[in-house]
Amino acid sequence: MKNTIRQVFHSPKFVVGFCIFMAILLTMLVYPFINPGDPLKMIGLGTFAEPGTYVSMYDSVGAPFSTFKIPDADVKRLDKLLTQDDRAKMREWLELAQVDVSELDVGDMDSLLAMWKQHYDPEIRIPGMIKAVRNYYIRLNNSILSASVSDTLKVTDTDEATGETIEKTKISKTDYVNVDDVANVISLPLGTDNFGRDTLKQLVAACGVSISIGLIAGAVATALGLLLGLLAGYLGGWVDDFIMFFTNIFTVIPSFVLLILINYSINQDQRGAGTVALVIGLTSWVWTTRSVRSQVISLRNRDHVNLSRLSGHSLPRIILTDILPYIASYVMMAFILQVSSGILAEAQLSLLGLGPKTTEVPTLGLMMNWAMLYSAHLNGSWWAYFPVILVIALISFSLNLMNTGLDQVFNPTLRE
């Protein structure tokens, strides 16, 4: 046993797969301590907040500040203010107003602004320009003016008793707040999803649930497959015929279809993650049964088994001591593959809207389902779906890699 394990860990493929899988497991265990709380809590009100660090505007107004004079602060401010699109529109206006723009480079902020300030006049009416577009230019001009002209911003409040406006504080352009001094800063490395939930926190939780679904499904399928395969292979006769009859049928009928039919028949409020895992396990035992059976048939008439039988050992004992050790490595490999296909099956079912109940636990498939329902892929919210795909791919890649590694260890012809 010890020797086998040492041998397995000498296979580079197995080790790489094992490390990836362990890294995922470790993140799952450690992350909830770094960022505790309910992963399904809706913290944001909008949908799909971009990844990044969010600083409370309210808190940063009162926070102690330092003054910094940074030369290109104005340029940066305008850069952030004017998108490439805005700049192209500005050039378009200048062109329409018959200003010579042949020398103008839209990338050069200074000359564009200089020309804009020199020529733009909200009073000028350009023939053929609709009102909405004209208003857009007026707004654009206002924001350019406010960014470049006023040096301070006043924060005011209304006195509740008198209704008077009181000036609270003045913010100057050169005031900077240390992020540590702001009471409320949230870091959302993967933004929020369509419900305003922290995507990273949810992803970590979902990863755990999905892996346990895979483990349960894999365990059920392997146990069932092993049992049926042993019975069919060792006992033979009508038991074999009976089991193989069903195995043959279920090999051809896609388990995907069975999953859909069964899950559709279970009402959504009864469909927890555990139920889904169980159903996946119950529909994917066929592979293990077939291969365990064929291995047992080849083992059945080996000398050591015959000897055991002649010594009058009981059936469970023969199976446990003379047959199982020979197929253990194979069963382990089948289990690994079934964990991976269980995770995938859950994801596919959830995408179809037949996954676990949505309100209790996040799963990788459910996250994907919500992202797709809210067209995250069409509106550019990559953080809502891409990490999920990547995590599914990584989990199943690491499991497949372990499986290939084991295959090479136990199957000497495949060794490099």
Add this chain to the structure above:
Amino acid sequence: MKGYRKYFGKKLFWFGITFIAALLLNFTLPRLMPGDPVSMIVSKQAQGLTEASAVKAIYDNYAKEFGTSKPMIEQFFTYVGNLFKGDMGTSFSQYPRKVADIIGSAVGWTLGLQLPAIITGWLLGNILGALAAYVRKGFDKVLMPMTLFFSSVPAFGMAVTLLVIFSITLKVTPVAGGYGYDMIPNFSWNFINSVLQHYQLPFWSIVIISIGGQAIGMRSMSIYELNADYVKYARFLGIKDRKIVGYVFRNAMLPQVTGLALSLGTMVGGALVAEIIFSYPGLGTTMYQGIKMMDYPLISGTTLIITVMVLVATFVLDIVYGFIDPRVKAAQFE
């Protein structure tokens, strides 16, 4: 040909048995669940309906359609009888269209997409796997982990990734559907062109996914065959390498045909989910709509058609296998 009769007969027998089992499952699974299936469907269907007479009308309609008042066996025969008449009931979500009609218009798209894609993926995968086994060294070391990674990406994941890269960012392919929104299916050049453009992404996402698994299987098989005694013997005899490789790959191909037959169900399932991402007008999208709209007859119809398609494809592969495997051939002419 005569010798094959027994082989085909056996395969046909199993095909028949499996078909009946599929019908039975499609029929019984939704009915086995605790409670009255009709009232369950009605409660889903009638959400938001307050008028009792409307709910009653829906209930009666279903009770008639399912014939739940009659014994199970009789229900089954009515169901099978209707099926053979091509009647799968009426869709709720697309009332008054017949389920058979809706499925009929979707089957072509799914077949046209999946059949070529799976065959292409299988061929490319086998070529890659064989090359990896033959060349070994660098090719094997770099390419195999990569293929393994790509085959680990779920089909829908690949679909979303390709969609975002090619349709949304690069804008070289259309975003959704099987043809332009502004078109009516006909045989004009314009329409065919639009169909071809919409075909690219779904096609390649299925191909890329299926390459991986096939390549890995083919590689193992080829390595196994390359180490076989007959190869060494042939080398001693001085037979040209090219010729040996031919024999080896022919032998390694055989289990791959069986492998394809066995993994067909999984591949089709994945590809059907990928269809949803592209809103491709095939069976996957139809089924998804059925699930979303709680349209029971539509779901039951699509699952049945998918099962039958996989059954037929497996049967065809079995027949092909019979012709190409010399062992089967020999057994028939003994």
